[in-house]
Amino acid sequence: MSRKKQSRGACLYCGQEMAKGGMLKHLTVCAARRKTMAEAKGKEIQPLYHLRVQDAWAGDFWLDLEMRGSATLNDLDKYLRAIWLECCGHMSRFSIGGGWGGREIAKKTRADQIFRPGVELTHIYDFGTSSETLIKMVDAREGQPTTSKPIALMARNSMPEAVCIECGQPAAWLCLECMHEGDSPGTLCDLHAQEHPHDNYGEPMPLVNSPRVGMCGYTGPAEPPY
Numbered sequence: 001m002s003r004k005k006q007s008r009g010a011c012l013y014c015g016q017e018m019a020k021g022g023m024l025k026h027l028t029v030c031a032a033r034r035k036t037m038a039e040a041k042g043k044e045i046q047p048l049y050h051l052r053v054q055d056a057w058a059g060d061f062w063l064d065l066e067m068r069g070s071a072t073l074n075d076l077d078k079y080l081r082a083i084w085l086e087c088c089g090h091m092s093r094f095s096i097g098g099g100w101g102g103r104e105i106a107k108k109t110r111a112d113q114i115f116r117p118g119v120e121l122t123h124i125y126d127f128g129t130s131s132e133t134l135i136k137m138v139d140a141r142e143g144q145p146t147t148s149k150p151i152a153l154m155a156r157n158s159m160p161e162a163v164c165i166e167c168g169q170p171a172a173w174l175c176l177e178c179m180h181e182g183d184s185p186g187t188l189c190d191l192h193a194q195e196h197p198h199d200n201y202g203e204p205m206p207l208v209n210s211p212r213v214g215m216c217g218y219t220g221p222a223e224p225p226y
């Protein structure tokens, strides 16, 4: 059995790409991030939490966020919806101590009321075709936030590599009919997406960088809101 290649991602401060496992360390020493931190001024000094956010099932999708202490879980919910999840305005919840079985945490809760070393929350979006996201506090510092927004995106996974089911070339499209009814990944290159015969779930959709691809009506854009 071949070992799965570790997911890679890029630091948003310096642009460097590296393995997921090296990113936490990198963010503590990144010179570009240090410069941004040193230049932050005019804002209230407060606890700032480094959160490692990842899809509960596919570790290929992950984010490193810095969340200010005064921001609420509602801010985090909005962020996750924008970058990864939003398809049709489903309900969502945060809990601690395991997914559905855990204790629900109100969205008005501030980051500084819930995050402690090692605390892990579960976020569930859509109670039918649910997407589960794990949010772990991995580090914290005291300082001025580096942006005027509640959350700063520090690093993000690179698009997982996918290959065309017809020819093995890099894929950029997804056929939902293959995926849901054909027991196939349904990933297609540009050429084979054009020629693909299925349309029961619509034309092949562009692959985007989100763990919700192929679920409910999700089609992206999977871009950060800020």
Ligand SMILES: [Zn+2]
Pocket (backbone or CB within 6 Å): 011, 012, 013, 014, 015, 016, 026, 027, 030, 031, 032, 033
């Ligand atoms: Zn960096």
Ligand SMILES: [Zn+2]
Pocket (backbone or CB within 6 Å): 087, 088, 089, 090, 126, 216, 217, 218
């Ligand atoms: Zn939906």
Ligand SMILES: [Zn+2]
Pocket (backbone or CB within 6 Å): 164, 165, 166, 167, 168, 169, 188, 189, 190, 191, 192
């Ligand atoms: Zn192809």
Ligand SMILES: [Zn+2]
Pocket (backbone or CB within 6 Å): 175, 176, 177, 178, 179, 182, 186, 196, 198
């Ligand atoms: Zn198909």
